[in-house]
Amino acid sequence: MTKMMKAIGFKEHLPIEKENSLVEFKMPKPIAKGHDLLVKVAAVSVNPVDTGVRKSGHSTLKIPKVIGWDAVGTVVSVGEEASLFGKGDPVFYAGSFKRSGSNSECQLVDERIVGHAPTKLTIAQAAAMPLTSLTAWEALFEQLEIDPAKQKSNRNKTILIINGSGGVGSIATQLAHWAGLKVIASASRSETIKWVIDHGADQVVNHRKDLVEEVRNLGYHYVDYILELNDLDGHWNEMAELIKPSGRIASITENRRPINLHKLTQKRAKFAWEWMYTKSFYQTSDMISQHNILDQISKLLDQGIIKSTLNKILFPINVSNLKKAHKLVESNHMVGKVVINYSGI
Numbered sequence: 001m002t003k004m005m006k007a008i009g010f011k012e013h014l015p016i017e018k019e020n021s022l023v024e025f026k027m028p029k030p031i032a033k034g035h036d037l038l039v040k041v042a043a044v045s046v047n048p049v050d051t052g053v054r055k056s057g058h059s060t061l062k063i064p065k066v067i068g069w070d071a072v073g074t075v076v077s078v079g080e081e082a083s084l085f086g087k088g089d090p091v092f093y094a095g096s097f098k099r100s101g102s103n104s105e106c107q108l109v110d111e112r113i114v115g116h117a118p119t120k121l122t123i124a125q126a127a128a129m130p131l132t133s134l135t136a137w138e139a140l141f142e143q144l145e146i147d148p149a150k151q152k153s154n155r156n157k158t159i160l161i162i163n164g165s166g167g168v169g170s171i172a173t174q175l176a177h178w179a180g181l182k183v184i185a186s187a188s189r190s191e192t193i194k195w196v197i198d199h200g201a202d203q204v205v206n207h208r209k210d211l212v213e214e215v216r217n218l219g220y221h222y223v224d225y226i227l228e229l230n231d232l233d234g235h236w237n238e239m240a241e242l243i244k245p246s247g248r249i250a251s252i253t254e255n256r257r258p259i260n261l262h263k264l265t266q267k268r269a270k271f272a273w274e275w276m277y278t279k280s281f282y283q284t285s286d287m288i289s290q291h292n293i294l295d296q297i298s299k300l301l302d303q304g305i306i307k308s309t310l311n312k313i314l315f316p317i318n319v320s321n322l323k324k325a326h327k328l329v330e331s332n333h334m335v336g337k338v339v340i341n342y343s344g345i
């Protein structure tokens with residue numbers, strides 16, 4: 001007989017205040033095959049992708065869609081081709097855009113995008129990390145092509161991180177600092193200014209003011225790298241003005257209107273996108289790099305070189321707490337990360 005498990009999802013794309021915006025239901029417990037691990041979920045975190053997918057669409061679905069990407073849990077069983085993990089291993093991961101999410105008792109995930117969970121952090125501290133760490137790592141070290149091993153020469157280079165206090169910015173500032181760069185992070189309130197300094201920013205600018213003036217007031221005419229983490233349209237002209245000739249810009253947010261690449265022509269500056277899901281979405285040959293990145297993040301966390309960006313814990317995992325977390329993320333003023341777990345640790 002098929003075993004059933006609890007899950008939380010939605011059939012209608014409703015505002016979070018509506019009763020059915022998220023609902024609990026039962027679904028068959030999946031079975032691990034191939035490269036998959038079946039993981040018993042212990043804690044999840046909510047990202048803007050959760051609220052975006054929940055809200056966007058008009059049709060009513062036949063069966064509820066389970067979302068949730070970040071998760072920490074324990075491996076319950078493994079598929080016949082899995083070799084990186086065994087039953088009982090504590091793991092953390094950000095999952096795939098295409099598959100059923102982490103807001104369920106158990107979840108299937110391809111082991112090539114899973115890392116060993118850090119051993120010195122609480123479950124909640126670890127659950128805050130996977131999606132944002134993968135995004136920040138790939139943006140900095142793959143798309144901006146910064147070499148973290150060259151800490152000495154990186155000291156002469158400056159990066160501007162727009163949105164230093166959100167989930168991605170809070171880990172990106174730490175990783176850029178670890179790579180040796182001078183980090184200018186943007187924050188607009190006293191709480192977020194303090195937060196970005198605590199998380200590795202050397203200097204702070206205000207993204208509610210003119211960023212060109214803000215950066216120039218600090219004594220920099222241009223910066224070597226820019227990492228854009230909120231409102232590409234709103235910050236495009238400032239970035240084109242501030243980037244150094246031959247500098248590099250990466251963005252993780254989508255433009256709503258055409259961006260004028262012409263503005264980078266004379267500077268021959270490079271522009272790159274980062275999408276954390278690309279590797280699993282297209283099953284790229286380097287997909288296993290996400291396993292390696294998460295294992296490195298795990299080590300850096302256990303060594304205390306970087307710290308968890310957890311800022312709020314809710315428990316237990318239920319509809320009410322998941323709705324609270326969605327509401328916080330939708331505010332666009334989230335500082336660090338919100339996590340929901342089965343216990344309070």
Ligand SMILES: NC(=O)c1ccc[n+]([C@@H]2O[C@H](COP(=O)([O-])OP(=O)(O)OC[C@H]3O[C@@H](n4cnc5c(N)ncnc54)[C@H](OP(=O)(O)O)[C@@H]3O)[C@@H](O)[C@H]2O)c1
Pocket residue numbers: 047048049131132135162163164165166167168169186187188189192207229230231234251252253274275276277329332333334335336
């Ligand atoms: N491409 C990918 O793979 C990927 C991965 C993760 C996230 N994302 C996207 O990247 C964005 C950031 O994600 P996140 O998780 O870091 O978000 P988040 O945690 O929700 O970011 C919240 C922060 O944004 C800041 N902010 C608000 N308006 C801003 C503006 N106009 N300019 C600069 N900062 C602003 C706020 O600071 P103040 O309150 O101080 O203003 C707040 O602290 C989202 O759009 C998300 O969908 C993409």
